[in-house]
Amino acid sequence: MITSVPSVVAVALVAVATLAIGTWGLRFSRTTSDFFVASRTVRPALNASAIGGEYLSAASFLGVAGLVLVFGADMLWYPVGFTAGYLVLLVLVAAPLRRSGAYTLPDFAEARLASSRVRTTCTLMVVAIGWLYLVPQFQGAGITLESATGAPSWLGALVVATVVLVNVLSGGMRSITFVQAFQYWLKLTALLVPAIVLVGVWLDDGRPGPNATAGDHWSLPLGEGGTQGLYLTWSLIIATFLGTMGLPHVVVRFYTNPDGRAARRTTVVVLALLSAFYLLPPVYAALGRVYGAEANADVIVLDLPKLMVPGTGGELLSALVTAGAFAAFLSTSSGLSVAVAGVLTQDVFRGSRFTGVGAFRASAVIAVVTPCAAAVAAPDLGIAKAVGLAFAVAASTFCPLLVLGIWWRGLTDVGALAGLGTGFVASGLGVTYSLSPYATTGWVDVLLTQPAAWSVPLAFTTMYVVSRATADRVPAHVRRFMVRLHTPEAVALDRG
């Protein structure tokens, strides 16, 4: 493939801008609290942009368009689920989670259940989910750089990992907030401007619409194969709707809000920002169908401008999209790395000779290097599929813990451990199956490919039943803790 100069320049510009904003943000990073949660002073508008920037990963930027192009309308459940997950998070988790006063998911679990074993279990799961989510980001960076410049695919992973590491090491959460707010708007622009031009080109061409081949599977909002397709679609819906609240990089963002009310308002702005963004990938998919770009679906967003607009114009548009894709890898990987590094600092380096910012930096190196190595070694699952699995694990573990922990006094440490373990093993079976070369057919394949529809109810039930059976272990402070979770901060109450 021929090296495209504008794309290389665009990738370099995004990397430089990211580092520059990160360094600028460093001037505001002074304390350990700055590194972890930006000292909890981020206002809704900025915080919402940062959440949007962090959340819109390679799966959203490249994966969704490719999936819709190949498989059709049922794949629209991915972006719908990615967005609806925030509505579920808003109504069940947002304000109480902020009011809990915890830094991370393990912090929340320990504060709610007064158990260091639950805490350790949560730490392991945060790291597992974070890495499962990071690997496809690095792989996506590889194929993007390969498609844009012809560089070997490991180079893209290395570039993204390096920029993320430098940024996280230098500024932590505070500088990341500015970087990610910038990257949301960059990603939106990088997808919106080419989309407008390409739709114009299509109208000019006078080609028929993407629905010219009516009656095929493309316009069906559920998977193929009768009831199995229906199961796969519902399972995907459950994983994305309920998994969002359990993603470590999403949760850590809520602690940066000043209070519970701001956490809610931030989430509504996030809903609007995500909605605006997700209108665009289907446009690329539809145009890709018209112009027959189904050959390399994972990078359809990058290839389409070159395909539809020959010459320099197409090159420049393609460079813009490549820049957006790189912003997607950088922001999501940064957020995940900060989240994983945060829990590693607290639980692995606690009591070691590393303390404070030093421990955070050591953790960041581990948090980035491990998945980067795995990305080069592991098989490529397709970006959106792999991210979908991370959602399934989050939905099967942290979703029950958060929902029951916030709304039900009866949750016990033993119940939480049993539920977390069951959900993790059940959804982990699906991940192992997808990663292994072993394949089967029929319902076994379907149930393992998309485990959420059975693993999430199983985790909820286990957590509930075991908590009921160990009701004498309900922590003594639970009523006080419920007051802290649910009452507005303005009312002067004893919150424990």
Next chain:
Amino acid sequence: MSTNPPERVRVTGPPRRTTSRRTRAHEIDDQTLLGTVLMESLLRAQLRLAVLTLAPLVVIAVGLPLAFHLVPSLSDVRVLGAPLALVVLGVLIYPLLILLGWSYVRRAEQHERDFAELVQIVES
């Protein structure tokens, strides 16, 4: 400038029964029956609101795939030239999500204001 400032005089209003100035906050702090009822009602109101907000989402998530599964000819339906599923899942669902979120926040904050008012009533 006076060299002998007048002696200070303490000015006070009529004596008040200071013990009765307590608000109901202590009922929650002491976990009395009334405090428990107040907390229960807040939790229940917020949870009911959450369920009501999510209900339309559940109807769509369950109903849309099921409808297309049971009536496959729905995939031939066109809205302004585009397939029905694409119009609903690609465009229409997003304003609905924002609207649900916005109305949830308004009502959740209202519940909290009601709660704050109830708690800050001065006991006689």
